[in-house]
Structure formats: C-alpha cells, structure tokens
C-alpha cells in the first residue's frame with residue numbers, strides 16, 4: 001500500500017498489459033471511466049492482470065472503495081480500444097483509464113455504492129490537478145466508443161461529479177425539460193442538434209449511436225436514440241457553458 005497524496009491510499013496488482021514506451025505528463029489529456037461489466041470483482045481484477053486478456057486499466061475501484069493500481073500512470077494501459085473524441089482517436093496513449101467495479105447492463109446493473117464514488121472523487125481530483133485535465137475531458141467509455149460500449153452507463157453519477165467540477169452538466173430546470181421530452185425536432189433543428197453533438201465531441205460514428213451515447217450521459221430518463229426538444233436544449237446549454 002502506498003500513498004498518492006495524503007488522503008489517498010491504494011493497493012497494487014500489476015498488469016503486463018500496457019505499452020512499454022513511457023509517456024510524459026503532458027501526454028495525458030483525458031480520463032476515461034469504465035465499469036467492469038462482470039459479476040465477480042476478483043475475476044475482473046484477474047482479467048485485467050492476465051497476460052492472455054490484452055486489456056488493463058491504470059486504476060481499479062473496488063465496490064468497497066479501495067483503489068488498486070493496475071498500471072502505473074506513466075504507461076498507457078489498454079482500456080479504450082477503437083475510440084474517438086473530437087479529433088482525438090485511439091485514446092489509450094492520451095488517457096488514464098479507471099475501471100469501476102459494477103456488474104453492468106448484462107449482469108444485473110446496480111447503483112454505484114457511495115464509498116466507491118467517494119474514492120473515485122478523490123482519485124479524480126488528484127489526477128485532474130496533476131495532469132491539468134479539463135473537466136470536459138473526463139469521459140465515459142460510451143462517449144468515446146458509442147457503437148460498442150455502454151459503460152459506465154446511465155446509473156453513473158455524472159451530475160454529482162459535475163458539482164465537484166469533475167465533469168460537465170447542464171444548468172436547465174428538470175420540470176421545464178420534462179415537458180420537452182419526446183417532442184420531435186424539425187429538419188432544421190435536427191441538423192443543428194447533430195452539429196451540437198459534433199461540437200461537444202461526439203464524432204465519427206453512426207448518428208444513432210452518437211445520440212444513444214449522449215442520452216446515456218445527459219438524458220438518462222429516456223435512452224432511445226431519437227433526438228428530441230429536450231436533447232436539443234441540453235446540448236445547446238452545454239455549448240453555451242463553454243464546452
């Protein structure tokens with residue numbers, strides 16, 4: 001067990017799955033959040049540290065809140081795969097990957113325990129400061145790989161993170177937004193909405209996949225892959241806030 005900063009302690013369980021070329025601090029621009037999507041936590045750690053799996057992450061957050069370092073930060077771990085955000089592609093080298101244990105959509109998806117999110121918060125605060133990561137560059141796997149991934153999913157507390165300046169969120173009133181849910185966009189507005197998505201960072205995949213990812217992140221009450229007035233207003237507001 002070592003100390004990252006005074007209040008953060010973590011265990012080690014090293015993986016050999018990483019690029020051997022060391023990177024510089026300035027190379028890290030993103031932090032990507034995942035869930036493990038496996039029922040068993042120890043099996044998930046085993047997979048990330050097995051040299052047969054070809055996957056890894058830099059940090060793993062257990063359900064009880066304990067943090068495990070899997071790959072030291074100066075090495076790019078293998079967590080993102082084929083991915084894109086804005087014009088950045090294949091984000092492994094430019095990001096730190098954090099796996100948060102949760103069985104996920106296909107294994108009885110559960111709410112993230114409080115102690116797990118508290119540990120994540122501490123770790124994110126530390127990493128954001130260290131690498132000067134912008135809050136809009138703290139992303140979910142589904143944001144950067146919309147055609148393949150759903151993690152960390154709609155149960156992940158993005159809004160709570162945004163209150164701690166660790167992610168972005170809109171400033172619109174919920175009771176106002178709900179009235180706009182499901183209202184169809186006209187052609188002109190739909191085009192505008194697609195441009196909003198592009199501007200936020202969602203690019204390079206089928207439009208429906210991009211919309212699904214946007215909803216999974218910012219409009220979790222209805223994830224149907226169809227743009228509507230509510231999605232339009234949220235995207236517009238995010239851009240107004242300077243994303």
Ligand SMILES: [Zn+2]
Nearest residue numbers: 034035141151
């Ligand atoms: Zn993932």
